[in-house]
Amino acid sequence: MKTLNIASIPGDGVGKEIMPEAIRVLEKVAQVHGGLQFKFEEFPYSCDYYLKHGAMMPEDGMDRLSQFDSVFLGAVGDASKVPDHISLWGLLLKIRQEFQQEINIRPAKLLKGINSKLADPKDFDIVVVRENSEGEYSSIGGRIFHDDNEIAIQNNVFSKRATKQAMNIAFDLASKRKGLVTSATKSNGIFHAMPFWDEIFEEISEKHPNIKSESKHIDALAAYFITHPHELDVVVGSNLFGDILSDVGAAIMGSIGVAPSANLNLNGKYPSMFEPVHGSAPDIVGKGIANPIGQIWTAKMLLEFNGEANIAEHLLKVIEAVTADGYQTPDLGGKYKMTEVTDEIIKRLGQ
Ligand SMILES: NC(=O)c1ccc[n+]([C@@H]2O[C@H](COP(=O)([O-])OP(=O)(O)OC[C@H]3O[C@@H](n4cnc5c(N)ncnc54)[C@H](O)[C@@H]3O)[C@@H](O)[C@H]2O)c1
Ligand SMILES: O=C(O)C[C@@H](O)C(=O)O
Ligand SMILES: [K+]
């Protein structure tokens, strides 16, 4: 019997609602599999935890999480309790950076039965490879002076190593897919970092003559996601560009409530972390209508990256059969509650 030890962090808002749903699904997956079991330990790290303890996690929090095979996270952030930059840097971004989860994989493709926000989305199937450790997400900088003289300086950090790594992953992925890598740039406006990014992209492209490659400025590329998503395959972007593009990808999928993501540690020193793309959705919290599919599709990625590709594919097929038959939450235009969608997935997993 294979055991996967999973640290679950429901976090804030709808994170606390969808996490139990995905765990119910994973327990069923284990039962169907027969040779797999999960051991979950829940960690209450969240904005409520901050209000009690003055930090998003205790001092030994990272040590404790490091003992697990994977971290499974819901969502972080409740600006009514803690400023967003404090809560995200104290938990989500802390885990991504300290566990060297340098790559964030974010698929965007239409599930059967779901209406895209696009009139004619065709059959798009995109993977955004987001550099996940540096770029615009840097704590280097500061604020000086007061009142109208106040100045904020924010330094971006682009290393050749991490940039190459993200691009190499994108080309590897493309070689197993449609064979196209699109790079998100902005070298017309961002004077140092983006020409650097483009040069590295050029270099990596030359090493992969069998893969088509192209660069698009982020503004034009964001529009291209709306107008020609079916023309894209793998898209590689910096931390911020990848963040923004993955929300656009989620929107054309029909709702951010379905979009999954995997924060990958590639050197094997620390666990990877799996979490949906969306946040804590304060506007729908407590209504029982959060879409559980983002967290459940994320569970599929957790299975895949823990060596369980077959059952992972089966889970995705079941999710898609359920959406195809109209079991959808209100964000997708459906009438079903969160638990009803999950129940249907669990029922079909057992068939
Ligand atoms: N990775 C993360 O944990 C993460 C991601 C994004 C935002 N945040 C944080 O979450 C909080 C809210 O941020 P936001 O409003 O910009 O983004 P959000 O993703 O929480 O919400 C954006 C919109 O999508 C909807 N939505 C999100 N998840 C949904 C789901 N599962 N089902 C149905 N609808 C869903 C919301 O109702 C809202 O209308 C902030 O504190 C922010 O910092 C965290
Ligand atoms: O990375 C972020 O900025 C947090 C959130 O928006 C995300 O996409 O995970
Ligand atoms: K999330």
Ligand SMILES: [Mn+2]
């Ligand atoms: Mn985001």
